[in-house]
Amino acid sequence: MAVSVREVAAAASVSVGTVSNVLNRPDKVAPATVERVLSAIDDLGFVRNDAARQLRAGRSRSIGLVVLDVRNPFFTEVARGAEDRADADGLTVLLGNSDEDAARESAYVASFEEQRVHGVLVSPIGDDLARLRRLRERGVPVVLVDRVAPDGVLSSVSVDDVAGGRLAAAHLLGLGRRKLAFVGGPSGIRQVADRIEGAGLSVGDVPGASLEVISTEALTVLEGRAAGMAVLERAAGDRPDAVFAANDLLAVGLLQALVMHGELRVPQDIALIGYDDIDFAAAAVVPLSSIRQPAALIGHTAVDLLLREAADGERFSAEQIVFQPELIVRASTVG
Amino acid sequence: MAVSVREVAAAASVSVGTVSNVLNRPDKVAPATVERVLSAIDDLGFVRNDAARQLRAGRSRSIGLVVLDVRNPFFTEVARGAEDRADADGLTVLLGNSDEDAARESAYVASFEEQRVHGVLVSPIGDDLARLRRLRERGVPVVLVDRVAPDGVLSSVSVDDVAGGRLAAAHLLGLGRRKLAFVGGPSGIRQVADRIEGAGLSVGDVPGASLEVISTEALTVLEGRAAGMAVLERAAGDRPDAVFAANDLLAVGLLQALVMHGELRVPQDIALIGYDDIDFAAAAVVPLSSIRQPAALIGHTAVDLLLREAADGERFSAEQIVFQPELIVRASTVG
DNA sequence: TACTTCCATTGAATCGTTTCATTCCACCTT
DNA sequence: AAGGTGGAATGAAACGATTCAATGGAAGTA
Incomplete structure (x- = not known):
């Protein structure tokens, strides 16, 4: 069915080797021959078979x-x-x-x-x-x-995710927040674990500061929204005053949940920082602070x-x- | 260098055909043989060559x-x-x-x-x-x-992009807006052209309504931001009162430009609708109206x-x- | 004219897997 | 014991492009 070099060669009255040369080293072939082979290729609708090339190439x-x-x-x-x-x-x-x-x-x-x-x-x-x-x-x-x-x-x-986590938490602590929450998971993902660790380091440096971990199943907008709802349902005194989300997707979801319900204000009631600094972070309901990675x-x-x-x-x-x-x-x- | 079926066959004292059968139709091979071949594969670190498979398969x-x-x-x-x-x-x-x-x-x-x-x-x-x-x-x-x-x-x-364009413009017109602008481009992209056409149809139905086209180089957040800045720089009376963006990325960029500058309010001064209804639309600075596509x-x-x-x-x-x-x-x- | 050079072209061998017609062998039937 | 059956294994052929040593032939040199 499909056209192969062999048929092209026949149509152009050359050998298969020449067809291959036209394809790969046209300068090694006489111009007139190149022309002939090319038009045969065109006429027959020949398309190189990549599998064969790769097999040969290894x-x-x-x-x-x-x-x-x-x-x-x-x-x-x-x-x-x-x-x-x-x-x-x-x-x-x-x-x-x-x-x-x-x-x-x-x-x-x-x-x-x-x-x-x-x-x-x-x-x-x-x-x-x-x-x-x-x-x-x-x-x-x-x-x-x-x-x-x-x-x-x-x-x-x-x-350096530990540094990133530390940076985020230090920023929140620097704003006077003390009841920090980290939202993210699963912790099997190293990035998540490292960011928690970094945040923990910063929190450990500040007496009276605490870090709670709110675990999620994945790092998605949807999971962020769910985590946000969970926070909303708590008694007012029981809520964190700052949240560090493991990535911006989660942060965007959190924002949706927190802000849309109108009850809590960001950042007044809860400060929020994400991670990655994706394009959408700057365009979020409340423009999102974040940790930028190149x-x-x-x-x-x-x-x-x-x-x-x-x-x-x-x-x-x-x-x-x-x-x-x-x-x-x-x-x-x-x- | 790389291990092939031939070597696996030798190591397991079977023919290449049998190795292939173990790989593709293990039920056709005696359990003991399967075992032997499998362990040879493991010992030698054999990895099938996909190019060869494909070549054969066509x-x-x-x-x-x-x-x-x-x-x-x-x-x-x-x-x-x-x-x-x-x-x-x-x-x-x-x-x-x-x-x-x-x-x-x-x-x-x-x-x-x-x-x-x-x-x-x-x-x-x-x-x-x-x-x-x-x-x-x-x-x-x-x-x-x-x-x-x-x-x-x-x-x-x-x-149906014409229908989508019509839907978006009709919505804006229904809100009493009359000076509509379409932001998007290049118009070589059919989706863009169709959405403009649809918007034009709706606008044509309403006396006194106008549709201006603000062209962009691409459908990105960055281009949207640039278009937004351009709108901001105009005299107040010269601005559209509603903008239909060719997609949500543009709309998000527009929002960033319009809202961040604090001068214009969305939707009071300019109503904005996007297209696609991506996840981030609902989470934007001002949650974005949009035309959803499945x-x-x-x-x-x-x-x-x-x-x-x-x-x-x-x-x-x-x-x-x-x-x-x-x-x-x-x-x-x-x- | 005889010989060398050099360029263009040739075509068989190769890559590694899958397929399939064939062979082998053990076991069963009568 | 002869013949039959079927499951298991075999190995050569095929897939299609590329490579490279070999060949052909034209032009150049002595």
Whole structure:
């Protein structure tokens, strides 16, 4: 059914080798021949079979990227940064969405390996990196994204989440708030755990300050709204006076719940700060204070590191790149 | 370097055919043999080569999807819907982002064809569908997403954008507004053109009403902000009293510009309505009225249609599925 | 004219998996 | 004991592009 080089070769009265040369090294072929082959390709509607190319080449021309949540603009931005960088080397980024589910993550990684990608970028869920380590040992470059490897055996590009958590909590404490709540989860996600830890450090520095953890099932707008409703239902004296949300999606959901009901004011009654500083943070009901991460730069750098690892082959050494987060103050904390 | 079935076969003292059977039809192989092969696979760290599988199979197990903008939650949602449906058939969705650039769109479509995908879902930019039609003629199922084919020669799943535009403008007019402005562009994007057309129809029905078009380079938050600043700089009497944004991203940007400056109130001075009803619309500074489109359903239905076309082979007939949009009223129009 | 150079072209071998017609073998029937 | 049955395993062929050593031939040199 489909047209192959063989048929193109026949139609142009040349050998298959020549057709291949026209496709890949046209300068090595006489102009008249190029012309003839090209028009045969056009006439027959020949389309290269990528599977065959890749089989021969031994590698695909892509990089795999697994993110926790494509609906989170932070990750979309990371992906864009990665794409930009990959593009410069003629590579494509395959985007996988784990939806914070370890099984989906594994499935994507496995599929990427079967596709013989140049390497894999992962924002992994749990702390079990054994599988990724084995992948690396099998020769596939792996770079953790938005996350450091605990034992430094894998490369990573991340932002210091402990520092970010500390920054957020210190800001709230600096405003005089004392009853802090952290909203986020599940705590199996390292970013979440680190941000809690950082917040805890800041809170520990201030006598009389407390940090409550309100756990969520996921880092989504919907979960944020639910958490907000839960806070609303409490007795007035029982509510936190400041909330640090694990990411902006949650913060936006919290805002919806808190503000829409009209009973509580942000920031007067409850100050709110998010994380990531996505585009929508500045446009929220109450413009959202947040901790900014250089999303696109993370993606860009991760691909960079990946390609360096791929070039170094066996004798690579894992490298950890850590960016510092930045506090962005808006109306949701400073009315 | 890499381990192949041949080596697994040798290690397990069976033939390559048996290894393949273990992988694909384990019930056809004696349990003891399965065991032996599996452990050989494990020992050697064998990983199937997808390129070889696909070459043999003649097709990939994916569907290509090209969207106008991945950063637009509307398209993310479409993609999710498509993924869900594809998953049910064991297929994967390859996501391409044209960023409203025709060249990037073509590049993705070409790459998808080389990958021998089951079909291609495209939200095309211009009106030149010749290339897609030729693709369809070469036997690759094509379904337009969020867009009808003008001549009905290609299948499509869309929402009636003219109706949506009419709905939005009628709502604004119903509130007593007369100086309407449409913000959006480039008009080469059909959705934009249709929404303008629909708005024009509604405006035409009301004597004394006018519709100005404020053109943008793209449908992004940033462009919306720029358009908002432009409106702010006008003399008070020269400003529209209602704005219909081509999508929610623009509307969010407009809001940022209009409200942050404190001079103009939404909706009192300017009523604002967006399009798509993304999650963030409800959480905006001023909760955003919008025209809702069933994003996930569009993706789901598009894959459905694609698979049907693929099954019907040559004697398929293009089918147009059109959903109706829905007006969602929030504070940005009705204070 | 004989010989070398160099460019264009050739075509068989290769990548790794799947398929399928064939072979093998053990067990059952009569 | 001969023949039959069916489950298990085999291995060569095929998928389609690329590569590379080999070949052909034209132009250039002595």
